[in-house]
Amino acid sequence: MNAISDSVRAPVRSSMRGVKVREALWGYGFAGLPMAVFGIFFIYPLGYAVYISFFHWGILGHQPGAAGTYNYAKVLHDPVFHTALKNIGEYTLGVVPLEMTLGLSLALLINQKIRGRNFIRSAFYFPSIASSVAITTIALYILNSDGLFNRIIGSHTPWFTTASTATWAIVGLNAWTTSGTIMLYYLAGLQAISNDVYEAAALDNTGAWRTFWRITFPLLRPAHFFVLVVFGVGALKLFDQSYIVSGGSGGPNYATYTPVLYIYREAFSNFDFGVAAAAGIVYFVIIFVLTVVQRLTVGRPEAA
Amino acid sequence: MRMRVGVLLGVVVALVLLVASAQAGTKRPAVTNVTLAGWSSGPDEDTLLQQVVNTFNSTHPSIHATLSIINGDYPTAMTARFAAHTPPDVFYVDSSVAGSWVKQGVLEPLNSFIKASKFNTKAFFPKLLGAFTVGKTIYGFPKDWSPLAMEINKGMLGKAGGKAPKTWAQLQQVAQTMASNNVVPGGKPICLSADWARMLAFIYQNKGSLSTLTSPASIAAVNFYVGLMNKGLAATPDKLGSGWCGEALGKQKAAIIFEGNWLLPFMKSTYPGVQYGIFPMIKNKTGGNLAFTVSYSMAKDSSNKQAAWTLLSWLTGRAGQKLWVSKGLALPSRSDVKAIGGRQAFLSAAPYARGWGFANPFFANAYTVMGNDLNAVIAGSKSVASMMSDVSSALKGG
Amino acid sequence: MTLEAAAAAEPFIPGRARSDVARKAILYGLIVCVALLFFVPFLWTLVTSFKTIPDSINVHLVPHPWTTSAWRAMWTQYDFKLYIKNSFFLAVVITLANIVLGGLGGYAFARLKFPGREVLFLIVLGTLMVPDQLRFIPIFVMLTNWHLIGNFSGYILINLVTATNLFFMRQYFLTIPKDFEEAAKLDGAGYLKTFWRVMLPLALPAISALVILQFQGTWNDFVWPLILFGQGNTAHYTVQLGLASLNFQYTTLWPQICAGSIIAILPILAIFLAFQRYFVSGVVSAGVKG
Numbered sequence: 001m002n003a004i005s006d007s008v009r010a011p012v013r014s015s016m017r018g019v020k021v022r023e024a025l026w027g028y029g030f031a032g033l034p035m036a037v038f039g040i041f042f043i044y045p046l047g048y049a050v051y052i053s054f055f056h057w058g059i060l061g062h063q064p065g066a067a068g069t070y071n072y073a074k075v076l077h078d079p080v081f082h083t084a085l086k087n088i089g090e091y092t093l094g095v096v097p098l099e100m101t102l103g104l105s106l107a108l109l110i111n112q113k114i115r116g117r118n119f120i121r122s123a124f125y126f127p128s129i130a131s132s133v134a135i136t137t138i139a140l141y142i143l144n145s146d147g148l149f150n151r152i153i154g155s156h157t158p159w160f161t162t163a164s165t166a167t168w169a170i171v172g173l174n175a176w177t178t179s180g181t182i183m184l185y186y187l188a189g190l191q192a193i194s195n196d197v198y199e200a201a202a203l204d205n206t207g208a209w210r211t212f213w214r215i216t217f218p219l220l221r222p223a224h225f226f227v228l229v230v231f232g233v234g235a236l237k238l239f240d241q242s243y244i245v246s247g248g249s250g251g252p253n254y255a256t257y258t259p260v261l262y263i264y265r266e267a268f269s270n271f272d273f274g275v276a277a278a279a280g281i282v283y284f285v286i287i288f289v290l291t292v293v294q295r296l297t298v299g300r301p302e303a304a
Numbered sequence: 305m306r307m308r309v310g311v312l313l314g315v316v317v318a319l320v321l322l323v324a325s326a327q328a329g330t331k332r333p334a335v336t337n338v339t340l341a342g343w344s345s346g347p348d349e350d351t352l353l354q355q356v357v358n359t360f361n362s363t364h365p366s367i368h369a370t371l372s373i374i375n376g377d378y379p380t381a382m383t384a385r386f387a388a389h390t391p392p393d394v395f396y397v398d399s400s401v402a403g404s405w406v407k408q409g410v411l412e413p414l415n416s417f418i419k420a421s422k423f424n425t426k427a428f429f430p431k432l433l434g435a436f437t438v439g440k441t442i443y444g445f446p447k448d449w450s451p452l453a454m455e456i457n458k459g460m461l462g463k464a465g466g467k468a469p470k471t472w473a474q475l476q477q478v479a480q481t482m483a484s485n486n487v488v489p490g491g492k493p494i495c496l497s498a499d500w501a502r503m504l505a506f507i508y509q510n511k512g513s514l515s516t517l518t519s520p521a522s523i524a525a526v527n528f529y530v531g532l533m534n535k536g537l538a539a540t541p542d543k544l545g546s547g548w549c550g551e552a553l554g555k556q557k558a559a560i561i562f563e564g565n566w567l568l569p570f571m572k573s574t575y576p577g578v579q580y581g582i583f584p585m586i587k588n589k590t591g592g593n594l595a596f597t598v599s600y601s602m603a604k605d606s607s608n609k610q611a612a613w614t615l616l617s618w619l620t621g622r623a624g625q626k627l628w629v630s631k632g633l634a635l636p637s638r639s640d641v642k643a644i645g646g647r648q649a650f651l652s653a654a655p656y657a658r659g660w661g662f663a664n665p666f667f668a669n670a671y672t673v674m675g676n677d678l679n680a681v682i683a684g685s686k687s688v689a690s691m692m693s694d695v696s697s698a699l700k701g702g
Numbered sequence: 703m704t705l706e707a708a709a710a711a712e713p714f715i716p717g718r719a720r721s722d723v724a725r726k727a728i729l730y731g732l733i734v735c736v737a738l739l740f741f742v743p744f745l746w747t748l749v750t751s752f753k754t755i756p757d758s759i760n761v762h763l764v765p766h767p768w769t770t771s772a773w774r775a776m777w778t779q780y781d782f783k784l785y786i787k788n789s790f791f792l793a794v795v796i797t798l799a800n801i802v803l804g805g806l807g808g809y810a811f812a813r814l815k816f817p818g819r820e821v822l823f824l825i826v827l828g829t830l831m832v833p834d835q836l837r838f839i840p841i842f843v844m845l846t847n848w849h850l851i852g853n854f855s856g857y858i859l860i861n862l863v864t865a866t867n868l869f870f871m872r873q874y875f876l877t878i879p880k881d882f883e884e885a886a887k888l889d890g891a892g893y894l895k896t897f898w899r900v901m902l903p904l905a906l907p908a909i910s911a912l913v914i915l916q917f918q919g920t921w922n923d924f925v926w927p928l929i930l931f932g933q934g935n936t937a938h939y940t941v942q943l944g945l946a947s948l949n950f951q952y953t954t955l956w957p958q959i960c961a962g963s964i965i966a967i968l969p970i971l972a973i974f975l976a977f978q979r980y981f982v983s984g985v986v987s988a989g990v991k992g
Binding site for chain 3: 020023024025026027028029030031033034035037038041042043044045046048049052106109110112120122123124125126127129138141142148176180230233236237239240260263264267277280281283284287288291
């Protein structure tokens with residue numbers, strides 16, 4: 001990394017320091033604008049949410065006097081919040097492996113030299129393009145108790161409104177729509193593996209499955225990590241589908257209640273902004289801890 | 305020289321006078337802009353509401369009312385606008401959220417306006433006006449209302465004896481006949497919503513109430529309601545491939561449903577071929593029904609309160625309401641406006657209709673508990689007693 | 703020799719030269735099935751948009767009768783023309799802003815050294831973890847105080863740049879050989895010129911990827927527009943808000959909803975088809991090499 005500054009040997013040391021200072025200033029300048037946006041619209045709101053969480057805050061502002069840890073206690077003792085955490089845990093543990101497997105499988109399929117690669121790639125990516133509202137509306141219709149899906153498999157279950165299947169219906173829906181995007185990330189990872197590796201395996205007469213499992217899969221580690229973090233956090237932030245599917249109620253029987261839906265309802269249905277902020281902070285901490293754990297266990301990426 | 309200046313001056317003065325008189329002659333009164341917001345339950349209502357607003361505008365040249373229909377999530381949208389202090393001047397308030405909106409301080413008390421313009425509030429049905437009154441302060445006027453009635457598919461009823469049930473026992477009997485003779489192929493005789501906004505009527509019919517939810521009477525009512533489903537005589541709309549019972553009636557997946565006046569325009573536009581009759585709500589120990597009503601209210605943060613009052617009082621006055629109910633999309637909330645024909649079955653419920661969600665500031669939260677718990681009870685994973693105690697404490701703010 | 707050649711040509715199943723045809727047939731069959739699976743719902747949506755309301759409740763893939771009334775309603779009754787214009791405006795403005803700011807930031811974090819760079823970058827990554835819904839309330843209150851609610855300005859302001867885009871650009875800049883910058887330096891170019899004239903053009907694949915992803919993101923955004931400016935003032939409606947407004951309380955106009963969904967998807971599809979070859983190579987180098 002120091003190759004450049006070393007190669008451009010400045011005769012006077014202060015001039016070199018001057019170069020470094022100039023570089024730093026430009027660095028701050030370039031990074032400053034985005035950082036300002038992040039600072040104003042992410043860090044400040046986070047801090048403000050912390051502030052709000054210590055008050056009884058209604059639509060038109062806060063009531064006088066701080067509430068202390070009242071809001072936090074309310075959230076942490078709320079059985080609905082516990083249910084929401086359980087739901088999102090189940091959901092994430094269900095959807096992430098599924099969509100990763102699906103995405104990887106699609107990538108493997110596509111990676112074969114077949115005709116119409118571009119077209120098929122577009123087809124697989126298609127569900128990722130559509131908006132949440134559009135896709136969920138379509139899905140609601142297809143997974144009706146007498147919709148397309150049930151006609152094909154001969155069932156009558158209303159998938160989204162049965163407490164035991166609602167979460168899994170959303171898992172299926174989301175895995176289907178994100179698999180296209182994940183497929184692209186894995187495709188990239190597959191390109192990075194050189195053919196020499198496969199030639200060596202061929203020389204050793206390694207079978208297809210062992211080649212994949214012992215060689216390809218481990219070599220995809222950077223891809224696994226990227227997808228796991230990005231889409232794991234994404235899954236934890238589930239809101240759109242649960243809102244649309246349950247009409248905002250988080251039902252049936254709290255089956256589609258997610259922590260983010262909890263925050264949303266507290267704010268916009270019960271007008272208790274203080275509790276909503278407290279719930280938000282609690283959940284942020286949870287996501288943060290989980291991400292750190294992920295980083296430490298699944299391993300550090302090469303050049304974060 | 306002086307003459308020229310004089311002439312010039314004279315011309316200028318003349319011009320000024322001319323312009324001034326021209327201005328005076330065509331001087332338009334200042335127009336106050338007022339915004340009106342609401343939702344609509346169907347495209348027909350959209351059109352009618354716009355028509356009503358247009359009529360207001362043409363009869364009140366100094367005020368221009370603009371209508372915005374908010375579909376999707378009205379309470380959220382309104383919350384955002386309240387917090388921004390830029391609410392619409394006049395807007396719908398559903399009776400189930402009136403309590404909490406009053407508590408949040410976003411509605412303007414109307415008493416001073418009523419007094420100043422000597423507005424007659426006696427014409428409103430007292431129970432309906434009571435939904436928007438806290439203590440002695442009035443926060444809105446009901447714009448219309450609807451109770452529940454029973455709607456039955458004519459053909460299917462004919463196949464089951466042709467007599468509409470009047471009591472719980474008769475309801476069960478008719479449904480049983482329908483089921484035995486497979487009168488509703490692919491569906492169920494009765495469609496029942498997993499919604500307290502329907503089931504509560506049954507609780508009232510058994511002499512239960514919101515304050516006595518844990519009483520045997522209330523519990524028995526719920527058992528009857530859910531029992532119909534367990535006996536295979538009824539099902540929730542989603543099991544009938546529908547979003548609500550009205551749709552089930554239209555798709556002919558149910559013969560008997562319990563819905564309000566809003567069913568009529570829906571059936572007319574979406575399922576015009578289905579023949580159905582409207583019958584009064586059934587009773588058990590007594591009559592019991594729910595009154596769904598929405599008010600026009602004024603925003604505390606409105607910047608044109610006087611003009612907003614004019615709009616509000618016209619919309620809920622005799623003339624405005626007459627126009628609004630003329631298409632039969634809702635029933636009048638005033639005793640001096642007649643409903644259009646064919647609504648007798650709804651109107652006969654008036655004595656028994658109790659307000660839905662009236663004046664309780666915890667209602668929004670309680671309603672979520674109600675819905676989720678009832679789903680659990682229907683699925684068999686929760687006991688009725690447990691649901692009743694959950695709902696009771698939710699209504700008290702627990 | 704033949705074996706090795708075969709192995710080289712088939713990276714996944716090396717050493718199995720026979721039953722090639724059968725395997726290929728199964729592969730193609732599988733792919734076609736999956737592709738169909740992915741396409742059928744959209745085909746159905748398209749078809750339903752041409753049905754009448756009573757017919758739309760049926761699952762047939764052929765409408766009887768055909769009608770374009772839903773599409774006409776989109777244009778006349780619901781003003782989707784305006785919604786498309788609004789969505790387009792927002793998507794273009796925000797995408798451009800992200801390219802510039804994400805590019806500047808990404809370049810700085812990739813190539814310029816300044817004290818505290820690692821810490822600042824960690825903060826950038828940290829913002830990925832803040833759920834939107836947590837920001838709703840504080841941002842809402844903030845924008846209210848600045849009177850930026852009810853029109854596009856608040857929404858644009860908060861979306862000027864996202865951490866994902868900055869991160870993405872940074873990863874891509876890391877893969878560009880340093881020779882180009884050195885050459886520019888020797889030519890006497892300053893930092894800004896180097897960025898604008900040299901680095902940004904070199905990052906074209908990444909920019910194309912960003913265009914697709916950000917355009918799509920803004921186009922499909924529902925909740926923020928709903929809260930920030932989607933309050934009944936249909937003049938400001940985006941396509942997503944228009945679509946959501948088709949869900950009336952008691953009437954579901956499926957043909958109209960389907961027509962609206964198609965309208966919502968088409969522009970994104972167009973952009974994807976146009977940019978997809980760049981997109982894959984952009985994602986390839988930036989996303990996964992670390």
